Amino acid sequence: xxxxxxxxxxxxxxxxxxxxxxxxxxxxxxxxxxxxxxxxxxxxxxxxxxxxxxxxxxxxxxxxxxxxxxxxxxxxxxxxxxxxxxxxxxxxxxxxxxxxxxxxxxxxxxxxxxxxxxxxxxxxxxxxxxxxxxxxxxxxxxxxxxxxxxxxxxxxxxxxxxxxxxxxxxxxxxxxxxxxxxxxxxxxxxxxxxxxxxxxxxxxxxxxxxxxxxxxxxxxxxxxxxxxxxxxxxxxxxxxxxxxxxxxxxxxxxxxxxxxxxxxxxxxxxxxxxxxxxxxxxxxxxxxxxxxxxxxxxxxxxxxxxxxxxxxxxxxxxxxxxxxxxxxxxxxxxxxxxxxxx
Amino acid sequence: xxxxxxxxxxxxxxxxxxxxxxxxxxxxxxxxxxxxxxxxxxxxxxxxxxxxxxxxxxxxxxxxxxxxxxxxxxxxxxxxxxxxxxxxxxxxxxxxxxxxxxxxxxxxxxxxxxxxxxxxxxxxxxxxxxxxxxxxxxxxxxxxxxxxxxxxxxxxxxxxxxxxxxxxxxxxxxxxxxxxxxxxxxxxxxxxxxxxxxxxxxxxxxxxxxxxxxxxxxxxxxxxxxxxxxxxxxxxxxxxxxxxxxxxxxxxxxxxxxxxxxxxxxxxxxxxxxxxxxxxxxxxxxxxxxxxxxxxxxxxxxxxxxxxxxxxxxxxxxxxxxxxxxxxxxxxxxxxxxxxxxxxxxxxxxxxxxxxxx
Amino acid sequence: xxxxxxxxxxxxxxxxxxxxxxxxxxxxxxxxxxxxxxxxxxxxxxxxxxxxxxxxxxxxxxxxxxxxxxxxxxxxxxxxxxxxxxxxxxxxxxxxxxxxxxxxxxxxxxxxxxxxxxxxxxxxxxxxxxxxxxxxxxxxxxxxxxxxxxxxxxxxxxxxxxxxxxxxxxxxxxxxxxxxxxxxxxxxxxxxxxxxxxxxxxxxxxxxxxxxxxxxxxxxxxxxxxxxxxxxxxxxxxxxxxxxxxxxxxxxxxxxxxxxxxxxx
Numbered sequence: 001x002x003x004x005x006x007x008x009x010x011x012x013x014x015x016x017x018x019x020x021x022x023x024x025x026x027x028x029x030x031x032x033x034x035x036x037x038x039x040x041x042x043x044x045x046x047x048x049x050x051x052x053x054x055x056x057x058x059x060x061x062x063x064x065x066x067x068x069x070x071x072x073x074x075x076x077x078x079x080x081x082x083x084x085x086x087x088x089x090x091x092x093x094x095x096x097x098x099x100x101x102x103x104x105x106x107x108x109x110x111x112x113x114x115x116x117x118x119x120x121x122x123x124x125x126x127x128x129x130x131x132x133x134x135x136x137x138x139x140x141x142x143x144x145x146x147x148x149x150x151x152x153x154x155x156x157x158x159x160x161x162x163x164x165x166x167x168x169x170x171x172x173x174x175x176x177x178x179x180x181x182x183x184x185x186x187x188x189x190x191x192x193x194x195x196x197x198x199x200x201x202x203x204x205x206x207x208x209x210x211x212x213x214x215x216x217x218x219x220x221x222x223x224x225x226x227x228x229x230x231x232x233x234x235x236x237x238x239x240x241x242x243x244x245x246x247x248x249x250x251x252x253x254x255x256x257x258x259x260x261x262x263x264x265x266x267x268x269x270x271x272x273x274x275x276x277x278x279x280x281x282x283x284x285x286x287x288x289x290x291x292x293x294x295x296x297x298x299x300x301x302x303x304x305x306x307x308x309x310x311x312x313x314x315x316x317x318x319x320x321x322x323x324x325x326x327x328x329x330x331x332x333x334x335x336x337x338x339x340x341x342x
Numbered sequence: 343x344x345x346x347x348x349x350x351x352x353x354x355x356x357x358x359x360x361x362x363x364x365x366x367x368x369x370x371x372x373x374x375x376x377x378x379x380x381x382x383x384x385x386x387x388x389x390x391x392x393x394x395x396x397x398x399x400x401x402x403x404x405x406x407x408x409x410x411x412x413x414x415x416x417x418x419x420x421x422x423x424x425x426x427x428x429x430x431x432x433x434x435x436x437x438x439x440x441x442x443x444x445x446x447x448x449x450x451x452x453x454x455x456x457x458x459x460x461x462x463x464x465x466x467x468x469x470x471x472x473x474x475x476x477x478x479x480x481x482x483x484x485x486x487x488x489x490x491x492x493x494x495x496x497x498x499x500x501x502x503x504x505x506x507x508x509x510x511x512x513x514x515x516x517x518x519x520x521x522x523x524x525x526x527x528x529x530x531x532x533x534x535x536x537x538x539x540x541x542x543x544x545x546x547x548x549x550x551x552x553x554x555x556x557x558x559x560x561x562x563x564x565x566x567x568x569x570x571x572x573x574x575x576x577x578x579x580x581x582x583x584x585x586x587x588x589x590x591x592x593x594x595x596x597x598x599x600x601x602x603x604x605x606x607x608x609x610x611x612x613x614x615x616x617x618x619x620x621x622x623x624x625x626x627x628x629x630x631x632x633x634x635x636x637x638x639x640x641x642x643x644x645x646x647x648x649x650x651x652x653x654x655x656x657x658x659x660x661x662x663x664x665x666x667x668x669x670x671x672x673x674x675x676x677x678x679x680x681x682x683x684x685x686x687x688x689x690x691x692x693x694x695x696x697x698x699x700x
Numbered sequence: 701x702x703x704x705x706x707x708x709x710x711x712x713x714x715x716x717x718x719x720x721x722x723x724x725x726x727x728x729x730x731x732x733x734x735x736x737x738x739x740x741x742x743x744x745x746x747x748x749x750x751x752x753x754x755x756x757x758x759x760x761x762x763x764x765x766x767x768x769x770x771x772x773x774x775x776x777x778x779x780x781x782x783x784x785x786x787x788x789x790x791x792x793x794x795x796x797x798x799x800x801x802x803x804x805x806x807x808x809x810x811x812x813x814x815x816x817x818x819x820x821x822x823x824x825x826x827x828x829x830x831x832x833x834x835x836x837x838x839x840x841x842x843x844x845x846x847x848x849x850x851x852x853x854x855x856x857x858x859x860x861x862x863x864x865x866x867x868x869x870x871x872x873x874x875x876x877x878x879x880x881x882x883x884x885x886x887x888x889x890x891x892x893x894x895x896x897x898x899x900x901x902x903x904x905x906x907x908x909x910x911x912x913x914x915x916x917x918x919x920x921x922x923x924x925x926x927x928x929x930x931x932x933x934x935x936x937x938x939x940x941x942x943x944x945x946x947x948x949x950x951x952x953x954x955x956x957x958x959x960x961x962x963x964x965x
Contacts, residue, residue: 038513039513039518039622039623040518040623041518041519041520044518068626166673166674166675203671205668205674206674210621210623210624211520211617211618211619211621211624212613212616212617212621212624212625215616215617216422219418219421219422220665220668220669223409223410223414223415223418223665223669224409224668224669237520237621237623240520240522240523240618240619241617241618243523243618244523244537244616244617244618244619247618248421248537248539248546248548249546265520265522268524269522269524272524274523274524381856384853385852385853563823567825567826567828568823568824568825568826569812569814569824569826570824572805572809572812572826573809573810575798575800575801575805576798576801576805576809579798579799579800579801580796580797580798580799582794582796583792583794583795583796583797583798584796584798584809584810585780586760586780586790586792587796587797587798587806587809587810588780588781588784588809588810588811589809589810646798646799646800646801
């Protein structure tokens with residue numbers, strides 16, 4: 001991974017030099033970045049990475065975003081705008097991974113390279129390439145960590161799962177099912193959550209991925225079973241909300257919260273012991289690699305290749321915790337803070 | 343009507359047993375039971391939501407037993423409803439004047455962001471930052487009110503615009519930075535004041551819940567026992583008639599929207615208590631949720647009819663259904679479906695009750 | 701019932717009132733006189749400017765030129781509130797009642813009474829009991845006893861009852877002049893009769909009344925004098941005793957010249 005980064009780095013340096021010499025040549029390359037929202041720090045960071053890289057390569061970058069998470073129409077309109085604009089490539093984090101496929105096909109038919117960032121489309125090959133975190137792996141890591149941390153107590157844990165949305169978007173399903181797999185629970189159908197029958201699961205509830213939803217969902221599940229001692233959360237804001245709910249009933253110190261994302265406030269919360277462990281992903285890298293791929297496509301027509309053994313390009317994930325568990329590779333919060341986003 | 347209002351104060355404690363007093367003077371000989379119900383509801387607009395609320399609490403209590411019917415679960419509903427309940431009061435004031443405010447949630451979030459960032463970015467004392475946040479909310483409301491009353495623009499359009507403007511300001515100003523709960527409790531615990539709680543035998547009352555209840559009682563008093571309150575109703579009923587009767591319509595409207603903004607800012611403060619953190623992405627649907635509470639609570643969107651208590655019951659109904667259905671373990675979409683049905687039911691009842699007029 | 705107006709001073713006068721709306725001249729140097737204790741009917745064809753005339757007196761319209769005097773001193777109303785404070789109450793055609801509010805609320809809209817003492821001063825608490833008592837008294841004064849529950853919503857009342865409330869409100873608070881704009885227009889025969897009785901009751905209590913109406917039988921039944929408005933001016937003032945209804949209509953429409961002595965009045 002690191003070697004790959006170094007390589008791309010040196011390639012970039014050369015490219016940057018070239019761009020500096022002949023900026024006029026690159027000027028007609030336009031790329032689009034379409035994110036779910038432009039308010040979530042994750043996408044803000046993604047945009048930052050893309051913008052920096054685009055400036056470096058002399059690519060004109062236009063950014064679009066939905067108004068809220070799940071705003072499908074705005075994304076369709078954005079793709080149409082990019083087609084009309086004659087863009088060479090589109091970087092897309094889809095709000096509705098199935099419905100967007102038609103628009104993506106139109107764009108590809110128009111000769112545009114479409115790269116799905118962070119969120120794979122359904123089917124995944126609807127895009128030319130996917131640069132994403134392995135969300136199942138991200139979930140698996142925190143699942144393994146939670147099981148290892150509990151030790152023998154894992155066999156009679158009481159688990160609450162705070163998911164994203166009732167529509168079960170793939171990101172949420174992968175993390176949830178990854179977590180359960182890592183914890184050692186039979187997930188039945190890995191394409192949906194909620195069909196498990198393991199008695200250790202207290203229940204699933206949805207959070208919309210924010211503090212408000214996290215708190216309400218945690219309260220609901222606590223009402224169902226006040227003895228919950230393991231909480232999986234879809235992301236760190238939801239984890240922060242869940243923590244407030246636990247604090248309200250005085251349980252904040254005897255419940256293990258795990259999460260996914262690796263945003264700076266989230267890593268900070270790991271450091272402060274609010275979240276036990278979180279799986280960190282790298283949006284900035286996704287975006288900058290995406291811009292590079294578009295540049296390559298525009299220059300030579302080469303499409304990016306997926307990571308070996310996977311149907312997408314894995315941008316990596318690391319477990320961040322200050323209480324490493326045996327058998328689970330992790331980095332400490334200090335390193336996590338260096339790499340965090342948002 | 344006035345008697346109806348005072349009777350409603352009684353309702354809050356005693357249920358509907360005081361409801362037969364209001365309409366005694368009609369020629370009642372030939373009236374059917376249905377007519378009587380219609381008239382009773384006409385003079386007690388909070389009656390329907392109260393009945394629905396009690397019925398749903400009883401229903402879920404029977405199905406779920408002590409898991410639902412416990413002091414903990416029942417007070418939890420109050421906590422979950424507190425934000426919408428408070429914002430719903432701002433919404434109620436505006437709707438009573440036959441307006442609508444789509445910007446309530448945005449004003450709430452911007453105010454909480456101002457409170458947080460004034461404290462942490464500029465190092466101002468938390469108390470002062472809270473004042474600034476409250477002032478910010480009131481100012482947003484003042485702009486709404488001025489545009490509605492002086493420029494004669496439709497409230498829907500004005501607040502649709504303000505919603506976007508305030509939300510964008512919120513995101514631009516806060517740079518999407520969440521202020522963490524731990525930092526707040528270390529450096530500015532005042533911001534989390536409404537997250538403090540008292541326990542009474544398993545029942546948990548946060549200061550936010552207590553604040554909400556006090557505010558309901560205060561507004562119930564103001565709306566029914568002060569000139570200003572009566573003027574709010576009169577304006578919603580018929581603004582021209584109110585003007586001709588000597589009500590200062592424009593001034594009152596501006597005060598309604600400003601007070602609404604101030605209440606939203608207060609909700610923003612309570613929100614910090616509930617979330618622990620200051621999150622600029624909170625409250626995205628609060629405007630719709632507050633309108634839902636207002637409609638289910640029997641406040642007419644055409645203005646001039648309904649009560650704050652009704653809105654409170656409406657918000658609680660939504661809270662009861664959400665928690666109850668979740669505890670039963672149904673797909674959360676059923677909650678939305680049922681709430682949708684309740685909204686239509688509430689509006690249909692409103693229309694039916696209005697026919698008493700003719 | 702004296703009709704010898706020359707010996708008395710008018711309570712309300714207007715001289716040379718002009719009001720233009722763009723190019724349309726609604727009032728063209730019109731005059732107006734109302735004497736104490738009388739019912740003055742104002743009639744005129746549609747567009748003759750009689751509602752503009754009434755609105756200038758009730759404060760809803762500010763005239764461009766001219767002078768209005770109440771009891772001899774000039775007045776300058778800029779809003780209906782000013783007129784009300786000066787003692788001129790108006791019963792509007794649309795009644796200006798809030799249907800969902802109670803009778804007592806409506807009677808005291810815009811002039812609520814607060815409880816005396818601490819609560820009234822600092823909590824601005826309304827004195828509902830006093831307002832209800834006074835409302836009931838005022839309605840009783842005018843024989844509107846059929847309305848028993850002072851707290852029922854106005855929208856539950858019949859049209860005649862609502863008119864009764866509006867008239868009672870004006871009579872209760874109008875200390876100098878009561879203006880009534882088409883009080884019988886929306887009512888049935890029986891209810892109109894009731895309202896005409898009300899108007900006479902108010903007059904019997906010494907208040908002068910300006911009555912705007914299209915209904916000639918009603919005008920001729922209650923009016924002491926009739927102000928005929930035509931083309932933005934006072935065309936004539938006639939005594940209903942001396943003229944027939946068809947004469948009045950003819951003068952109003954210009955089909956007949958007004959009598960010499962009626963022109964100045």
